[in-house]
Amino acid sequence: MVHLEIGIVGLGKMGANIALNLADHGHKAVGFDCSGASVAAAAASGIEVAPTLEALVEALPMPRVLWVMVPCGEPTESCVTSLLEILDKGDILIDAGNSFYKDSQRHAAMAAEKGVRFLDAGTSGGKSGARNGACIMVGGDRSAFDHVEPALKDLTVEGGLLYTGPAGSGHFMKMVHNGIEYGMMQAIGEGLAVMRASGFDYDLEAVAHNWNHGSVIRGWLMELMEAQLASHPDLADIRGVVAASGEAKWTVETALDLEVPVPVIALSLMERNATQIEDSxxxxxxxxxxxxxxxxxxxxxxxxxxxxxxxx
The missing domain is CATH 1.20.5 (Single alpha-helices involved in coiled-coils or other helix-helix interfaces)
Known part of the structure; x- marks a missing residue:
């Protein structure tokens, strides 16, 4: 079995769990984070932590493998730029965050100028998936994918790893995945709202439990809904304000560019935006x-x- 040494940049809930998952499978993960709290939590869980980004890179054997899991936008931009200044030809840079696919294409071109191999890895499954088995969709340099494939297989559930093609394709697939997720969650919420207003005094936790056993709409989201209703009866302690992290917006914008109708995803995004306005x-x-x-x-x-x- 091939065991790799991988540097994890970003030790939040996702990055730290990826590091622990890798260690469970015999790989070595060394982490770095700008947050003292994240570093302390990671160290307490047994993750080796480097004091600087430079020290992290120096601690890894060549070709170095860097797994970046920081928020998309400026944090990722800054991290990719900094790493490209200190990585060498043949090293592998993986952006496993929720970056916009066009940014990933640009980052791949920047990396190629230095001879660094770039992968964009859309990662799904939340923190439990990162810890116990995720779904990962990977685009970019094929030789880089082949090199890290053993670790990626260990990080994913059976059938949960896919090489998607050229740079940007992994994050494009994850973008569409998240757009679908928006629509599915909105449909579950709307359905339960109708049940709640019906006058039949349904136990919504029991409803979710029933729907998740043998019905056409069973699935992980329905499991989560049942669990949330158990922890928060009637959701009485949760405000109806829902953040939108960006992926559905990118999906809708891209669909418009491609002239593909996506009314469900678009409306679910508009509904989320509407929750931000208390007195519209x-x-x-x-x-x-x-x-x-x-x-x-x-x-x-x-x-x-x-x-x-x-x-x-």
Missing amino acids: FCAKAVSALRNGFGGHEYVGLDGQNHTSAEEK
Whole structure:
């Protein structure tokens, strides 16, 4: 069995669990993080930590393998740029975060200028997947993939590793994956909202449990929904504010460029954006218009229903 030494840049929940997963399979993982808290937590769990990025690179045998798992955008840009300044020809740089695929194509070109082999690895399965078996979709340099494939197989569940082709294709696939995820979660939420409003007094935890045993819509998301309803009865302690991390937006924008209709993904993204606005001006405008043309009641600042502006 081939065992590799891999440098992990980013020791948050995903990166630290990847390092531990690698160690479980006999590989050696050395980590680095700018956060003192993340470094302390990683060290406490047994992960070897380098004091600087340079020290991390120096600690690895050639060809060096660097696994970058930091937030997309500027953190990834800064990390890739810094590593390309200190890596040598033949080294392997893996971006395993949720980067935009066009950024990955650009980073691959930057790496190629230095002779560094670049891989973009879309990683799915959350922190439990990172620790116990993930789904990874990898684009980029084929020789680099062949070199790290033994470690990637150990990191993934059976059937959960796919080499997708040229640079950018791994992150493109992960982008679409996350867009689908948005639509699926929105559908589950909407369905449970209808059940809750039905008047039948359903036990929603039991509903999710039932749907996850033999039904067409069974799956991990339904398992998570059941678990969340068990931990948070009726979700009473959770506000209905949902962040959008960017991948669905990229999916919708890319679909528009490709002239492929994606109404479910687009609407799920709009719904998430709407949750960020507690007192939407758009909703105010629609309410005012309904009052204007049809005399429909609107809710005033006093919380009461009104039928015309004159009542104020």
